[in-house]
Amino acid sequence: MSSPVFFTDLRAANDQSLLDKISNLVEAAGIQKVVKKRGLTAIKIHFGERGNTAFIRPVLVRPVIDVIAKAGGKPFLTDASTLYVGTRGNAVDHLTTAILNGFAYSTLQAPLIIADGLDGRDEVAVPIDLKLCREAYIASAVVRADSLVSLAHFKLHEAAGFGGAIKNVGMGAASRRGKMAQHSEVAPAVMQNKCIGCGICRDQCAHGAIRLEDRPPDVPRPREDAAKIAYIDQVLCVGCAGCIHACPQGALAIDWEKDLPRFMERMVEYTAGAVKGKEKRCLFVNFLTQISPACDCYPFADAPIVADIGIVASRDPVAVDQASIDLVNAQPPLDSSCVKGCPDAKSDKIRAVYPNIDWRHQLAYAQAIGLGSMSYDLVRL
Secondary structure, three states: OOEEEEEEOOOOEOOEOHHHHHHHHHHHOOHHHHOOOOOEEEEEEOOOOOOOOOOOOHHHHHHHHHHHHHOOOEEEEEEOOOOOOOOOOOHHHHHHHHHHOOOOHHHHOOOEEEOOOOOOOOEEEEEOOOOOOOEEEEEHHHHHOOEEEEEEEOEEEOOOEEEOHHHHHHOOOEOHHHHHHHOOOOOOEEOOOOOOOOOHHHHHOOOOOEEEEEOOOOOOOOOOOOOEEEEEOOOOOOOOOHHHHHOOOOOEEOOHHHHHHHHHHHHHHHHHHHHOOOHHHEEEEEEEOOOOOOOOOOOOOOOOOOOOOEEEEEOOHHHHHHHHHHHHHOOOOOOOOOOOOOOOOOOOHHHHHOOOOOOHHHHHHHHHOOOOOOOEEEEEO
């Protein structure tokens, strides 16, 4: 059965600003049915890593907050702590980063709450009893909220293929322990013929899982001064994959065929855990703007791969992500981006950037467990 996905482009005029169009979009998508009168409404959003510039601009979030308040809800903006080294690993740093990125109460008229508490351990074990996870460790503020609105910046992702509604909720609403459980099999390996022993991956690792040792005599040196080589302790590694992008030599990789499908399945199962008990009180909004080739968790954002498209909203997280991918793939690739010259860039932007990732698996598994439908009807407003 097809699910409705509502779409608005970014055109604006004197009689209708983009802010007006965002209000109309979430109302058309049924936010009045999602919000409970006098109920707490969690707006799950990515506040952006410090230095990143691709996250949703706060001024575009304000119309959603206003519509929720008008419907009688009590909105708050929320996200949970990260596993990797960065500026969002605890509530103090996370809130500071959010405010520096423009998410201030004076602008938004809604409080900011870090969903899993001061140190990422304020969680609820939600029973889901699915293929890989019997329970999901979800940040308590998300579980205890009466309604959930996901505001996701749609972009590509180096492990999931893409990040949209499912990743924003499944990974983003998990506590630190929940994130660790999802990444548990995504442990990189060192390609010895590329590693120069620079130590950048070691310095980036928050869990002390990477060390440098003298290069064995029988291991070729990629350059003359490469006397050291990195080693990853598979016991200490939590699989956050932050070291993969940190390595300037591209010397770290994972087993794409074995590890990533199960990673995606855990993320999907965690999404089911995050929405459990309020399946009819959720709305998912994807912003198809500044569509970058990597996650907003990095302290930078590369040039967008396509021009800005618009915003989509649905009460079905699978349908809204499928529609987002289709809209992105229908666009011509930008010559100013990393997809220039890639043979798959016209038909499949994700494959152009991440040729080894079967991104469809994320959606197919979500549909298989009843999270939503890959079939949708696009309603243009």
